[in-house]
Amino acid sequence: MNKKYLLLLMAALFMVLLAACGGSDAEDEGTDNAETENTDSSSGDSAEGEGTSLExxxxxxxxxxxxxxxxxxxxxxxxxxxxxxxxxxxxxxxxxxxxxxxxxxxxxxxxxxxxxxxxxxxxxxxxxxGIAIIAHPDNPVADIALEDVSKIFSGEVTNWSEVGGDDQDIVVVSREEGSGTRGAFTDIVLDGEDTLVESALIHNSTGGVLEAVASDPNAIGYASTGSMSDSVKGLAVDGVEPTDENIKSGDYKVSRxxxxxxxxxxxxxxxxxxxxxxxxxxxxxxxxxxxxxxxxx
Missing domain, CATH: 3.40.190.10 (Periplasmic binding protein-like II)
Structure with a gap:
């Protein structure tokens, strides 16, 4: 084999080896990039999990x-x-x-x-x-003593004329036993003694009490001030209206x-x-x- 031919053969082998090394480097670089992308993807999933709302x-x-x-x-x-x-x-x-x-x-x-x-x-x-003492809007009584409220609901006072109203029998409307409103009313108005008059009309919801009082001009009941509607009126108790300001200040005593x-x-x-x-x-x-x-x- 002459010297010229040998040099050509060596050059060809060198080019083949160089090409092979370049391809390997490219594959390695591609593998590195794929691993980085997977890592970034995992990181993104983690961040999304931390921001997930409650369920x-x-x-x-x-x-x-x-x-x-x-x-x-x-x-x-x-x-x-x-x-x-x-x-x-x-x-x-x-x-x-x-x-x-x-x-x-x-x-x-x-x-x-x-x-x-x-x-x-x-x-x-x-x-x-606050617990409002409620009456029909047409009832002329607008202010009532806490002591008189107690007497009405315990049956001692039975006619509106005894507390400044018309000569009409009082219809007492109350919540059922176990009601929180009744429990609070009993504690505050009846001194903790559940002496509710036997003739009282009993309703199992605030809405029932409101409806009963709204439909009877001679009725009296009690309901949460937050549940009040225009269908009834809240009476002042001892001269104090059942307003938020009066409840916050403690001037209105019937609250819970x-x-x-x-x-x-x-x-x-x-x-x-x-x-x-x-x-x-x-x-x-x-x-x-x-x-x-x-x-x-």
Missing amino acids: GTITMAGSTSVQPLSEELAAAFMDIHPDTRLEVSGGGSGAGVTAAQSNAADFGAVSREIKEEETGIEAVVIAID PFNYVTNEDEELSELAQAFLDFVLSEEGQSVVEDNGFISVN
Whole structure:
């Protein structure tokens, strides 16, 4: 083999080797790029997970006086966290305590002070509510003494003429036993003794009481100030109107707390705690005020 031919052969082999090395480097570079992209993708998934909104279901049972407010708070919370669901039911304050004690619901709603014998629960006041003494709009009585309210509901006073009204028999309308509104009314007006007159008409909801009083010019009842409508009028008690300002100041004496109660032995879920935090926040308390109740902030 001559020298010229040998040089040509060596040059050809060098070009083949050079091409092979270049392809290997390109493949290695491509592999490095793919690994970086996978890492970035994983990082993106993690960031998305951290930003995911709350999801799940919260259950609540208890006071029918608190129920409409709870539904409004639930709607506002679900607007912020659309993957959540809040199921709100009534049953009365006693049922709310039982639901919390037995873990049958995340929250029990109680529209009165917690009784000493109601153990095993923790209570958080979410709003303050006044209890209006209500009469038909056509009733001439506009102001009544707290002592006279007590006498009417216990049956000692039976005619409107005895308290400055027309000569008409008084029709007493009340809530059922176990109602938080009735419990608070009993504590404040009847000195804790449930001496309700036997002839009283009993209704199982605030709406029922409002409707009964609105349909009878001689009726008297009581209802949450936050549930009041133009179909009835709230009487001044001892000269003090049942307004928010008078309830906040303490001048209007017939008022009560709205509580959410939970089982004291069970830690709230992340979702339930988030809802409670929302209720007590500035935004949640704005919902409280928008619905005619008094903020706790």
